[in-house]
Amino acid sequence: MLSKNRIKYINSLKIKKFRQLNQSFIVEGYKSVLELLNSDFTVELVLATQEFQQKYSSILSQHKTLFETVTLTELQGLGSFQTNDSCLAVAKTKENDFLCAEKNEYALVLDDISDPGNLGTIIRIADWYGIRKIICSENTTDLYNPKVISASKGSFTRISMYYTNLSEFLSKNAKSAMVAGAFLGGESLYEFKFSATGGYIVMGNESNGVGAETESFITHRITIPRVGEAESLNVGIATAVILDNLRRGEKRSNG
Amino acid sequence: MLSKNRIKYINSLKIKKFRQLNQSFIVEGYKSVLELLNSDFTVELVLATQEFQQKYSSILSQHKTLFETVTLTELQGLGSFQTNDSCLAVAKTKENDFLCAEKNEYALVLDDISDPGNLGTIIRIADWYGIRKIICSENTTDLYNPKVISASKGSFTRISMYYTNLSEFLSKNAKSAMVAGAFLGGESLYEFKFSATGGYIVMGNESNGVGAETESFITHRITIPRVGEAESLNVGIATAVILDNLRRGEKRSNG
Numbered sequence: 001m002l003s004k005n006r007i008k009y010i011n012s013l014k015i016k017k018f019r020q021l022n023q024s025f026i027v028e029g030y031k032s033v034l035e036l037l038n039s040d041f042t043v044e045l046v047l048a049t050q051e052f053q054q055k056y057s058s059i060l061s062q063h064k065t066l067f068e069t070v071t072l073t074e075l076q077g078l079g080s081f082q083t084n085d086s087c088l089a090v091a092k093t094k095e096n097d098f099l100c101a102e103k104n105e106y107a108l109v110l111d112d113i114s115d116p117g118n119l120g121t122i123i124r125i126a127d128w129y130g131i132r133k134i135i136c137s138e139n140t141t142d143l144y145n146p147k148v149i150s151a152s153k154g155s156f157t158r159i160s161m162y163y164t165n166l167s168e169f170l171s172k173n174a175k176s177a178m179v180a181g182a183f184l185g186g187e188s189l190y191e192f193k194f195s196a197t198g199g200y201i202v203m204g205n206e207s208n209g210v211g212a213e214t215e216s217f218i219t220h221r222i223t224i225p226r227v228g229e230a231e232s233l234n235v236g237i238a239t240a241v242i243l244d245n246l247r248r249g250e251k252r253s254n255g
Numbered sequence: 256m257l258s259k260n261r262i263k264y265i266n267s268l269k270i271k272k273f274r275q276l277n278q279s280f281i282v283e284g285y286k287s288v289l290e291l292l293n294s295d296f297t298v299e300l301v302l303a304t305q306e307f308q309q310k311y312s313s314i315l316s317q318h319k320t321l322f323e324t325v326t327l328t329e330l331q332g333l334g335s336f337q338t339n340d341s342c343l344a345v346a347k348t349k350e351n352d353f354l355c356a357e358k359n360e361y362a363l364v365l366d367d368i369s370d371p372g373n374l375g376t377i378i379r380i381a382d383w384y385g386i387r388k389i390i391c392s393e394n395t396t397d398l399y400n401p402k403v404i405s406a407s408k409g410s411f412t413r414i415s416m417y418y419t420n421l422s423e424f425l426s427k428n429a430k431s432a433m434v435a436g437a438f439l440g441g442e443s444l445y446e447f448k449f450s451a452t453g454g455y456i457v458m459g460n461e462s463n464g465v466g467a468e469t470e471s472f473i474t475h476r477i478t479i480p481r482v483g484e485a486e487s488l489n490v491g492i493a494t495a496v497i498l499d500n501l502r503r504g505e506k507r508s509n510g
Contacts, residue, residue, distance in 0.1 A: 125492060130482030155485045190503045227385030227502050230410045233495070237380060240492045241499045247482050248445045248500075 002047070002074050010047075010078055010090065016142050019093065025144035027089045028079050030056075035154035037063055041091045047075060048087035080146045093144050099133045099162040100173040105198045106246060107133040109179075111166060111214045112205040113140045113235065120151020121236035122203070127155035129243035134159055135200070137166045137214070170217035174200055179219045181210050182238050186221030194246050196253070201246070203239050257302070257329050265302075265333055265345065271397050274348065280399035282344045283334050285311075290409035292318055296346045302330060303342035335401045348399055354388045354417040355428040360453045361501060362388040364434075366421060366469045367460040368395045368490065375406020376491035377458070382410035384498035389414055390455070392421045392469070425472035429455055434474045436465050437493055441476030444500050451508070456501070458494050 012018035013026045024044060027036045030052060037043060037060070046063065047070045053060060060067070066089075075088055101107035108131055113119050119141050126134060141148065143161050152159075170179060178199030180192075202218060204210035210218065224233060224241050233241070267273035268281050279299060282291045285307060292298060292315070301318065302325045308315060315322070321344075330343055356362035363386055368374050374396050381389060396403065398416050407414075425434060433454030435447075457473060459465035465473065479488060479496050488496070 121489060121492070124485050125488065127483045127485035128479075128481055128488055132483075153485065153487075158484055190506055224383075224499070225502065225506065226383050228382045228387075229413055230379050230382035230408065232408075233380065233383055234376060234491075236489075237376070237492060237495045240488070241495055244479070244496045244499065245503075247480065251445055251480065 002068070002070055002078075006068075007078065010088070013090065014080060014146055016145070019142070019144050023093050024090050025093055025149065026080075026146050027091060027149055028087075028146060029150065030086050032149065032154045033087045033089045034059065035157045036089055036091055039157035041094070041157060044090040044092060046087060046089045047078070049075065052086040080150070096163055097160075098164075099135060099160050100169075101133065101177065101198050101200060103198060104196070105133075106131060106194070107135055107200055108239070109166065109170075109200045109202040109214075110134060110136045110140050111202060111210050112137050112208070113203070115206055116141050116145045116147035117151045118206065118234070118236050119143070119145075120148040120153075120156075122239050123148070123152040123159050123161075124155040125236065125240045125243060127152075127158050129240075129247055131243065132158075132160060134161050135166070135169060136161060136163045137211075138163055167213045167217070170200070170214070174217060177219075179217050180222050180242075181215065181218040181220070182223070182242060183209065183218075183221045184223060184232075186223040188225050189222050189242060189245050190225055192220070192222050192245070194249055201239075201242060203235055203242075206235055257323070257325055257333075261323075262333065265343070268345065269335060269401055271400070274397070274399050278348045279345050280348055280404065281335075281401050282346060282404055283342075283401065284405065285341050287404065287409045288342045288344045289314065290412045291344055291346055294412035296349070296412060299345040299347060301342060301344045302333070304330065307341040335405070351418055352415075353419075354390060354415050355424075356388065356432065356453050356455060358453060359451070360388075361386060361449070362390055362455055363494070364421065364425075364455045364457040364469075365389060365391045365395050366457060366465050367392050367463070368458070370461055371396050371400045371402035372406045373461065373489070373491050374398070374400075375403040375408075375411075377494050378403070378407040378414050378416075379410040380491065380495045380498060382407075382413050384495075384502055386498065387413075387415060389416050390421070390424060391416060391418045392466075393418055422468045422472070425455070425469070429472060432474075434472050435477050435497075436470065436473040436475070437478070437497060438464065438473075438476045439478060439487075441478040443480050444477050444497060445480055447475070447477050447500070449501050449504055456494075456497060458490055458497075461490055 019025050046066045178195040181202040301321045433450040436457040
């Protein structure tokens, strides 16, 4: 049976302050936990039902010491989500290590993405389209928020994230690179040629778009052409469409 | 002050059974309500703060008889969402009228989309990409669910929806048309040529994809090329990327 202290500890990790204090975060659901165990994150503990441990015994055998057996009811009382199923893990957060786009690489830049579901979705999209690095403004929602981890569907294990002051970052690290930003009224994404030498793709806040400070570093303003009448697209959707056009263009020029 | 009966009536409309019984649904938030008033929906009533009515008095003048003035606190007690702001409307649902793709037109087909947020997002995406009609399987979540209406960001006023048995529908109405479906392992979307004479684009359930019965009507299996490692994309994201490739291809061939 779960100790009161452990319940208290896990619940505290739903709050950013305590995640930072303990340098730990929660991962919920069997798919995400399996990806976590398979990643370079340091796992503190896994709470799992007996059924889960039996079902995945071959995969889990090298992690046996991490497991504590709990009932489904105990788990459901702990989790943040209705979809919480059969296991929950606690892992150590990573250091906020410096990242930038290498030559021929594109990195995403997020300017104050505030909705955790959107950030998680963007991480999953980046992972689909082979983007390895995301640079976030300091006000972008916390990567280790359980809703971000959940929405990323395990992709948080493969994408490197770096939170920083975007103006300082771009002024130092994007001097000769393409810095493309999504705006209404920019160049059509269908005509736009992404630089073959890589760079940055900047997505702005859900309500306010790219902020004025960050905007001054944008070298190319791009727009997703609209055929119908909706006023805008969600930032996750826009990210996917832009990355799809980037990769489509690369496939075309490679043959 | 709001009468108890009115509060009870509005709360009942959060439940599908009562929406069907009353043939009415709720629209929350000022942007969606303004689009509703500007649409061909029949509006029953609008609850709005005095501030809202003053701010939009020029737009609202022809709808004066519909308004009841309420306080923000009264509204927040009623709404389904935290973002509920300054007004809430009740409108009549539309008849489930037959729809199909005309010559040279693409319609979306949704096979058991179960998440209301996904359905709302898909409606918004359809509206951005100029798709006017969505054919839904009978098990697709209810269009008039407040979460669908909210996620569609007003686009529900411009898109026509038809709920039907998909097998019967496709067997009768898609005889010589292209019926493209999103699958893993199909033809690359980047190579795929959408028929210039229109047809149907089928998106499947969040967990199970396109059902076996519907699958038998698919003439072309298409796949969004993956560069990275994420296992899948959310169905809303996939819809946007497919429609973006459709419209991009059309723009290329028209000029």
